[in-house]
Amino acid sequence: MRRFASALVRYPVITATILVGALVLILDLVDLDATSRWIATLYVSIVIAWTLIGMIRDVLRGHVGLDVLAVVAMVATLAVGEYVASLIIVLMLSGGEALEDFAARRAKRELTSLLDRAPQTAHVITRPSVESSDETQDVAADDVEVGDVLLVRPSEIVPVDGVLLSHDGSFDESSLTGESLPVTRSRGDEILSGSINGTRAIRMRATRRSGDSQYQQIIALVRDAEQSRAPVVRLADRFAIPFTAVSLVIAGAAWGLSGDASRFAEVLVLATPCPLLIAAPVAFLGGLSRAAKAGIIVKGGAVIEQLARVRSAAFDKTGTLTQGRPDLVDIVPAPGMDPDDLLRLAASAEQYSSHVLAEGIRRTAQTRGWTLEAATDAREIATNGVTAVIDGRTVVVGKPSFIASLTGDLDRVALEPGQAAAYVAIDGSYAGALVLADDPRPDARGTVGWLRGHGVERVVMLTGDATPTAQSVAADVGIADVHAELLPADKVHLARGIRPRPLLMVGDGVNDAPVLAAADVGVAMGAKGSTAAGDAADAVILRDEIGRVAHAVSIGRDTLRVAFTAIWIGIALSIGLMLVATTGIIPAVVGALVQELVDLATILYALRALTGRPVDLDAAATDTALPADVVTSHAGATRSRTDA
Known part of the structure; x- marks a missing residue:
């Protein structure tokens, strides 16, 4: 009544x-x-x-x-x-x-449920400026500061992004990623705001304020879409x-x-x-809601229509077609340089870099028990590398041409297909190289095959990485048209010339933001991508799966x-x-x-x-046939942080 x-x-x-x-x-x-x-x-x-x-x-x-x-x-x-x-x-x-x-x-x-579940309260145990205590203080989620230690009780929503301090925990991330099964996190793992804690209370340290956290960014996207x-x-x-x-x-x-x-x-x-x-x-x-349920936030109905009409697709490589989690496979020190010292100093410098290779170097050093040292001075040179003063020594990690400009010469490392190298200089002298490998995503080939089989006439790779590495990944995932060694401006220029239109562009990093904005439909891999890419994109994939691109196009068409x-x-x-x-x-x-x-x-x-028809990526991966000759074009000299 x-x-x-x-x-x-x-x-x-x-x-x-x-x-x-x-x-x-x-x-x-x-x-x-x-x-x-x-x-x-x-x-x-x-x-x-x-x-x-x-x-x-x-x-x-x-x-x-x-x-x-x-x-x-x-x-x-x-x-x-x-x-x-x-x-x-x-x-x-x-x-x-x-x-x-x-x-x-x-x-x-589905969109409304995301807004209704926005975390409101946090239980603060300690703050950096306050002596440790077991007593908790309830504060508004917006008042949580970076470094605060928080208590999250069973079945509560994680209020801000942070690092797990407890031994382990189970979290429901379905509202963020669309993954229906709970995920288990261990001490030191990142946990995202908006996920729901399991059956045990956990402690965490806040790494972002509420407004900068993953869930609040998603809510902002949802409000834009509404x-x-x-x-x-x-x-x-x-x-x-x-x-x-x-x-x-x-x-x-x-x-x-x-x-x-x-x-x-x-x-x-x-x-x-x-x-x-x-x-x-x-x-x-209904299409916007279905996309949200699948872990894809689409910024409005106009984007849905553009997704439905896509005729060309372009992909970044690292972190998009590849898993974005490169593993260190070899250390090649210069004569007289200790491999452990090379790794320790390079990893300490890479603390100040946002490049995907930096994360792999840091992770390996920490796994081997090295403590990363703080720098007295550090800065990142966009598209070139990072320089930091560690224990009074100037350490530079970056692409070969950048290191060569500082040292005068260096020894190029022979790389296997799919590998990349970060070169290191210490106090102006060449110190060696760290070789990493970043495997293609398991669903990348199926995604490319599905797009080709559903009316997307042209699929292109646009990457800043070296040509041999780009060609190797492209061959694995079924892309014939490869443009490597590109700066962000080069990607924008090439994207504007790609035909037929509309063009779908998929990327994940800060350097992808310009080309995502320039494409007819920009899609950001937002599970661990940059805020800049998410802001510039028309759609954001919250689940760390490239296959969601095919889902987005399918939803648009349906x-x-x-x-x-x-x-x-x-x-x-x-x-x-x-x-x-x-x-x-x-x-x-x-x-x-x-x-x-x-x-x-x-x-x-x-x-x-x-509702709609399911997307079968496995069948698409089987049907994908790569032309015999891989077409490669260059935008200029080598400009990536990696090189062959």
Whole structure:
């Protein structure tokens, strides 16, 4: 009862129409037909005037919509004395808003659930400036500071990103990644805000403030997606003028052939535009929700439409097509240099680098028991490397040309396919190289194969890495068109020239942000990618799987197909019923009620966007056949942090 009362308050036009309709029916029953007619005519006239004001505002903004049909239908029913039918049309139009809200809430449930679960409170045990204590202090999640030690109780939401201090823990990350099974984390592992703790209380140290944490970034993306204007207005507009013209022609022909003006009204009550105005938006909201459930945040319906139309795809290599977790496979010291010292000093310097190779070097050093030393001075030189002063020694780690510019010469390391090398200089002298290998993602080949098998005509790799490494990975995943040794500006230039369009670009790092923004659809691998890439992208994949790209394209295509089909169902049913109404066998009141069933049918179909056909990457990987010759083009001299 309370819900019903709140609905009446939320939709005042529906409430007023129901009250006026009840009054009109009562007056008719007591033989006060003239009074009921005047009441209905006055009320509907007010609605017509209000609708006309809205139409004029839309025209001034350059938008001609479908409301003209509703207005003509209301005027026609009043003109022929079908005032009850006119009230039903008003109820149908106002009821369409309520129906759209209901369908939209159903379609947006996954997006809404993300917003509803935003962490609000954190239990702080210690702060860097406060002496350790077992007592906890409850603070707002926004007030947590970097370095705070937090307690997360069983089944609570992790409030901020941090590092696990307890021995281990189990976390539900389904709202972040779409992974339905709980994941186990060990001491020192990163745990993400928004994940749900398991059955044991854990301790963690905050590494980011709330606003910078993963979940808050996701919430910001979701709000952008909710507030963005989907292309469904354009979809409806494509049909608005033709549908209006056909409807008026059919109604006019029925009037002219029968000589009965009431036929004009009887036809037009079946031409109301609710299917066009409601079904398509519901389909796009359903697509956004389905994507969120799959661990893909899409920034609005316009992106869904672009995903559906993708004809070319470009991929970054490291961290995108590869796992982004390179392992150290060899240490090649210069003569007289101790391998352990080389690794320890290089790893200490790489603490100050965001490059993916740096993480592999640091991880190996820590695994071997080395304590990474702090630098008295450190800075990263974009696309070249990092320099740091460690124990009074200047350590530089980076690409070979950068190291050679400091040392005068160096010994190039012979690399196997798929390997990369980071070169090291100490106090101006060449000290050696660290060889790493980063394997392709297991689902990369299937993703490329699926795209090729579903209408994507061209697949390209755009990478800053060395040509041999790029070629090796490209051959593994089935990409024939390789552009290596690129700076971010080179990637943007090449992306702008790729045909056919639209172009889908997938990347994960800070240096990918420009090309993601330049592509028709930019997709960021956001599970451990940079905030800059996520901000520049049109869609963010929260699950660390490149296969989600194929899911995103599939969702886009399913959504667009459902939206168009829902529109055509509405048009077909409306025109079919209008043709039947020309015979006079459907009274205006009955026609108005039947049109409500047409609305319901199209909206129920539009909700099919919440589901779709599965993506079979395994079959696509088997079907992928790489051309014999790998095409490689260069943007200039070697510019990556790695080289052959």
